Amino acid sequence: MPNSSNYIAGHVLSSCQTSSAAIAAQPSYIVLPRTNELAGKQYHTVIDFLIDHFKQIDPSVWQQRIEAGKVHWQHGGLIGINTAYQATQRVYYYREVVAETKVPFVEQVLYQDSNTIIVYKPHFLPVTPGGNYVNECLVHRLRIATQIDTVAPAHRLDKDTAGVMLMTLDPQTRHAYHQLFLDNKITKDYQAIAKLTPQLLAQLADNTCTLPMHWTVKNRIVAATPSFTMQVVEGEANSHSEISLVAVMGDLGLFTLSPITGKTHQLRVHMQSLGMPILNDRFYPILQPKGPDNFGKPLQLLAKRLRFTDPISGIEQDFECQGLDF
Known part of the structure; x- marks a missing residue:
């Protein structure tokens, strides 16, 4: 293969988690909407818009950022507490996290x-x-x-x-x-590991099916609740994946996957729809409580080839x- 290279997936720098406060090295930006895009809302100042748009951020945070000179126009001019709203202009800011x-x-x-x-x-x-x-x-x-x-x-x-x-x-x-x-x-080839269904294990055990096994999965994927997860619903298919089981070890299977379309979480949702969610998936089939990443249990999904x-x-x-x- 021209210009190809192999890499040991998941090379570890350290086995421990460390956290520290951080400010983004590169600014993010948002374009202030035109008046006719605001659905009846009216903003007199930039901070009014930022507070209303980013509801998950406490208003005092925007005030502190502005007072510290961390919010500015595209040309570099600082935005103050009383700076007037200017439709279509870009507002730059630096994301911050405590840890x-x-x-x-x-x-x-x-x-x-x-x-x-x-x-x-x-x-x-x-x-x-x-x-x-x-x-x-x-x-x-x-x-x-x-x-x-x-x-x-x-x-x-x-x-x-x-x-x-x-x-x-x-x-x-x-x-x-x-x-x-x-x-x-562009062609994307993935690998995944998942626990096989009891029915599939039984079929393999009595040789009523042999490897490789193949599924064409087409269904309709839409946003679920919470909005960062996805779900399959009735309706015209808007997603398509080709999935094959190529190896078995105990009750686990190694799959190759080719996403024909590119919906969010498509392969994860399609494996779940087959009754075989990907190993260590914290979203599917049941959303796990929010918590620190377990670096010892990575999601067994890999974009192997491009x-x-x-x-x-x-x-x-x-x-x-x-x-x-x-």
């Missing part, structure tokens, strides 16, 4: 050129800042390692999922790589990491 847990696994660059970085992302590491993570994310780590502050993802990969990712470097060509995913011109034709160079690219331990 940010260090993720004790390392990413590895598999390939780099002037437009892209192909990287192995370990389990538990978010791609971009979110929740209690501001600097412990793939984008920030790569910006430090490469000294390129325009590193950005071309697609999504869940925090809990490990595997190969395509990152872009040049804002002028970024859209071309993002379009690959929109046009289904194949595409580079839209700029025309080169056929094929990248793969080491598979799950089975």
Whole structure:
């Protein structure tokens, strides 16, 4: 395979969790909506909008950030408590968390050129800042390692999922790589480990079925409650995965998975719909209580291989990491 590389998934830096307060090294921004997009709401100041839009953040936090000079316009001008609302303008701010847990696994660059970085992302590491993570994310780590502050993802990969990712470097060509995913011109191959159903185990035991076994899963996936989870509902299918059972060890199976569409949590939901949720999944079939990550029990889902034709160079690219331990 050209430009391919193997990597031992889940290389550990440290076995202990450490936390510390953190302020994002890179600012986030939000575009102030036009008046006709506000559904009857009216804001006189920027802080009025921020408080109403980010309801999960205490109003005093925005006041403290503004007074400390941590909120500004795109050109760098500081936003004050009484700064007037200006529709369509970008407001930049720095995300903060009281305690940010260090993720004790390392990413590895598999390939780099002037437009892209192909990287192995370990389990538990978010791609971009979110929740209690501001600097412990793939984008920030790569910006430090490469000294390129325009590193950005071309697609999504869940925090809990490990595997190969395509990152872009040049804002002028970024859209071309993002379009690959929109046009289904990129092939993604996954692995997963799950506990087999009693019925399937019985069929394998009496040789009424043999490996590999294959399922085509098509159903309708929509947001559930809470909104960061997904569910299957009646209606026209909007998701499609091809799933195969390729090996068995005890009551566990090793699966290969190809997502034809790209819905949030699609493979996790599709495995659940087969009655075989992915091992160590904290969302499906039952949402587990919120708590610290258990670094000893990663979700057994891996984006193992990524194949595409580079839209700029025309080169056929094929990248793969080491598979799950089975």
